[in-house]
Amino acid sequence: MTEKLHIALVMRLFSSQGGLELYALKLIEGLLDRGHKVTVICESDESNISHPNLAVVNFAGAKKGSNKWQKIEHYRQVATNAVNQSGPFDIVHSQHFPLHSSQLDAVTFHNHTAGRLSLVGYPLERLLNNFKMATAKAYKLRHKYDLELCQKALMRIFVATVMKDDFYNTYQLDSAAPFAIAPPGASLAQESEALEINGVSKGPFTFLFVGKGMRKKGLDTLFKACSILNKRKLDFRLVIAGLKEKPLQKFELANLGISNKVEFLGYQKDMASVFRMAQALVLPSKIEPFGMAPIQAMQYGLVPIVSKVCGVSEVLSDNSDSLILQNHLSATELADLMAKLMGNAELYKKLSHQATQSAQSISWHKTVDATEAAYGRIMAKRDNTLVKGDA
Numbered sequence: 001m002t003e004k005l006h007i008a009l010v011m012r013l014f015s016s017q018g019g020l021e022l023y024a025l026k027l028i029e030g031l032l033d034r035g036h037k038v039t040v041i042c043e044s045d046e047s048n049i050s051h052p053n054l055a056v057v058n059f060a061g062a063k064k065g066s067n068k069w070q071k072i073e074h075y076r077q078v079a080t081n082a083v084n085q086s087g088p089f090d091i092v093h094s095q096h097f098p099l100h101s102s103q104l105d106a107v108t109f110h111n112h113t114a115g116r117l118s119l120v121g122y123p124l125e126r127l128l129n130n131f132k133m134a135t136a137k138a139y140k141l142r143h144k145y146d147l148e149l150c151q152k153a154l155m156r157i158f159v160a161t162v163m164k165d166d167f168y169n170t171y172q173l174d175s176a177a178p179f180a181i182a183p184p185g186a187s188l189a190q191e192s193e194a195l196e197i198n199g200v201s202k203g204p205f206t207f208l209f210v211g212k213g214m215r216k217k218g219l220d221t222l223f224k225a226c227s228i229l230n231k232r233k234l235d236f237r238l239v240i241a242g243l244k245e246k247p248l249q250k251f252e253l254a255n256l257g258i259s260n261k262v263e264f265l266g267y268q269k270d271m272a273s274v275f276r277m278a279q280a281l282v283l284p285s286k287i288e289p290f291g292m293a294p295i296q297a298m299q300y301g302l303v304p305i306v307s308k309v310c311g312v313s314e315v316l317s318d319n320s321d322s323l324i325l326q327n328h329l330s331a332t333e334l335a336d337l338m339a340k341l342m343g344n345a346e347l348y349k350k351l352s353h354q355a356t357q358s359a360q361s362i363s364w365h366k367t368v369d370a371t372e373a374a375y376g377r378i379m380a381k382r383d384n385t386l387v388k389g390d391a
Helices: 019-033 068-086 123-135 137-152 161-170 219-231 247-256 271-275 293-298 311-315 331-342 345-360 364-390
Strands: 006-010 037-042 054-058 091-094 106-109 155-158 179-181 205-210 236-241 262-266 280-283 303-307 323-325
Touching: 006 019, 006 068, 019 037, 019 364, 037 068, 054 068, 068 137, 091 364, 106 137, 106 364, 123 137, 155 161, 155 364, 161 179, 161 311, 179 364, 205 271, 205 293, 205 331, 219 236, 219 247, 219 331, 236 271, 271 293, 280 293, 280 331, 293 303, 293 311, 293 345, 303 311, 303 331, 303 345, 323 331, 331 345
Parallel strands: 006 037, 006 091, 037 054, 091 106, 106 155, 155 179, 205 236, 205 280, 236 262, 280 303, 303 323
Antiparallel strands: none
């Protein structure tokens, strides 16, 4: 778009640490590069970004000791006040942050609805999530304020179609209501860092899992799949980045007979070194708005195995640059995909090569393009409303 706008981006943390935060930061960098003026309204600025068209307005954090629902109420109020006192803006854009401001133009939804696990989890998980939805005030508020964002925003932006379908079905939104899909990109690795693809390495075939959410990201299903592989007497290992082993997990691994197959790395800052340890990345999530780790891993030649309910599966191609798990709750299907990759060096080499190629086309420029296009639709709608009013 040629029109230069003054955009307010509302979020809690202005930072590169975390999925939502990195997404917002890359979007802001792209908008600034294209000549827009951006005011970030947040609790804390950890971005280290300086630009003549960038301003930061801070609001107060929640009191120490506040519980989840108190934090939700607090942030909704202080962020709303900050927006109302800092304008005027051409566009007010919430990064899935609760607002009841009179101006709310766009919302990018980064997380699924609060009731999502009730639809996609194991039976016990569904029951537990239903109980929380009925009794937990924080869950009720999330549900309430997500609906408010959907109703008030002129444009709903989602990181994947699976996210859009979740919100539209949950809140029974009109199918004609405006929305946009703006998937995240990936910060590309330097060419010198890229993994040379020479087929499957000697020694155990190494799978990598990245993330903190054990249940939502399907680590429990992955453990069961590894147990199946172990019973088939296949030579493999599983490396887990982002989690430290806890007593309950230690007991679970021992019970499944795979304690010697799994290594917990804990938090890792140097992910390039972690990616070089493995041949494939496995993300069998039950709940995954998108999932940046597979795209980052693909840059190093890793083959992603991801569940169909992951948003990232929408930019991948099964048996071309990835393997897609159709039933995210089936450990047997997952084990079969993992074994398929381990047992066919030619298939692995083909998928690995194509994965590196596909990763090059998944960029933050496309994220900014889609968001700018959404802004254009908002401004056009506003202009049409003014013309009709004048008439």
